[in-house]
Amino acid sequence: MKNRFFIWILLVFTAFTLVQNWGKGQSSSSLDQNDVGLITNKTEYTQGAEVIVTIQNNTTFPLEIPENCPVQPLGIKKYANGEWIDVSIQDSAECKVSVPFEIKPGEKSKLSYKNWAYRLFETPGRYRVEGTILINQEPRVVSTNEFTITEKGVLKTAWMNFVYRPILNALVYLIEVLPGHSLGFSIIFLTLIIRTLLLIPSQKAMKSQKKLQKIQSRIEELKKKHKDNQEKLAMETVALWKEHKVNPFGSCLMILIQFPILIALYLVVSQGLHPDKSSLLYEQIGSNLSFETIQTHFLGLLDLTQIDFFVLPLLVGALQFIQIHLALSRQKKKKAEKELKKEAISPEKVAKNLEKPQDFQDQMQMANNMMKYVMPLMIAFFTASLPAGVGLYWGTSTIYGIAQQFVVNKQSEKEEEEEEPSVRVIEK
Structure with a gap:
């Protein structure tokens, strides 16, 4: 019986590890393309799941993402009625820090949208992340690959x-x-x-x-x-x-x-x-x-x-x-x-x-x-x-x-x- 008990404990640890690391390990080969590589960690998410965007700076200049708190750092667009439309929210969250997000040349970083998962991606459909960044103080519009938000399954x-x-x-x-x-x-x-x-x-x-x-x-x-x-x-x-x-x-x-x-x-x-x-x-x-x-x-x-x-x-x-x-x-x-x-x-x-x-x-x-x-x-x-x-x-x-x-x-x-x-x- 004690052996069974330890097996259950190990299962608990394994499940927590899966929860903590769910959705990681996606391919990043497309990050090397263009001056700025921008991809999501997955191409399909269920409602409420955390969307993570990886940004890689392939230029020789620092890359800056203007601080938009309490709004998300880069905009969200949804495909509806044959066109891409902006998804906006009203956020009353307090901002304790307001500084630009900077990525040095040759480095990459991640942006998480877990704090906007239920408001920005409320309904199933096709989405992409798009916004303006600064490279050597010059604005440039960048966007990710298209990804899909699907309804939760029966178990979820x-x-x-x-x-x-x-x-x-x-x-x-x-x-x-x-x-x-x-x-x-x-x-x-x-x-x-x-x-x-x-x-x-x-x-x-x-x-x-x-x-x-x-x-x-x-x-x-x-x-x-x-x-x-x-x-x-x-x-x-x-x-x-x-x-x-x-x-x-x-x-x-x-x-x-x-x-x-x-x-x-x-x-x-x-x-x-x-x-x-x-x-x-x-x-x-x-x-x-x-x-x-x-x-x-x-x-x-x-x-x-x-x-x-x-x-x-x-x-x-x-x-x-x-x-x-x-x-x-x-x-x-x-x-x-x-x-x-x-x-x-x-x-x-x-x-x-x-x-x-x-x-x-x-x-x-x-x-x-x-x-x-x-x-x-x-x-x-x-x-x-x-x-x-x-x-x-x-x-x-x-x-x-x-x-x-x-x-x-x-x-x-x-x-x-x-x-x-x-x-x-x-x-x-």
Whole structure:
């Protein structure tokens, strides 16, 4: 089961990597043509996707793109009714910096249109980027290749309507109503709400994991007994799971449930808190909020929209270690001592019942060490590669999980005590 758990974790990391690098790696051979090379990273985008334009200066003079903030740096044209027409928007975003964008001779740079994706490319159709640049202080009109904006498919539409938009709207609502419009406290409250909504399935998953630990020795006995008959082994194992009401995939449940939430929160924190996404808000949500007033610095120390490489990853990794330590606790020795004190059975029998084959002990110890020490390092690396807001969510969720695991452990100990035989063996 622990192997499956690590596989799911690796899948999470892989998916985040794909999300971060989606759309990269397009051919740039046409950049060398003409004095100024200008191409988009793709020729087809779905609605809401980030359009990236690569510009290469093939001249011997600096290339300047005039600053048009809050409007996009180069214009957008759409093909409609047999002609190319300008696409314009009204943007109220505040501009903190207003300097020309410069590219030195022989160098190239990229322009991102992620902050205008839903307003400039609102409807499907044929588009191109076109605008005026300055080469040696002389204006020159340049344009990219033609590209197409298409409608979202079924899966992307479902993702947008059932995962991304609810997370975005919930977070914006909390930011709007909380004092100071704090992104940090909004993420904490959102995490508590999500974990409370998932309390019942996560509680079942934790209890299932505890039950699985208790019957692990019997599963190993079945493996040895039916090592030459895999069909019989599978049947006996499933029967054992049913007998003890164990869900073997319970430990992976919370990872699977939180996986899309993490992806959505990453996209919201890194790209969603911008006027361009206002069209995705439900009616009345964010009506009294200006995106420029959102306080992204948590406690005045941590910018939640940026990556934190040190403090937060170490803290989240430590919290993950504590949670895993609690999840793997077995309380074997405590139970054995209670049995000895009650004299329910002889000390020799207690030792015999607790004894396991050495190779099985080694395997279990290795798996537990992998879970306890390697996974926190993976989570710390994960936290250090994404905006701090995602790390704050994971850390808050882990603290909630620690409290929940503590309660489950106490309940498990109580159930074990109630299951102990009350009849004493009196030797004559």
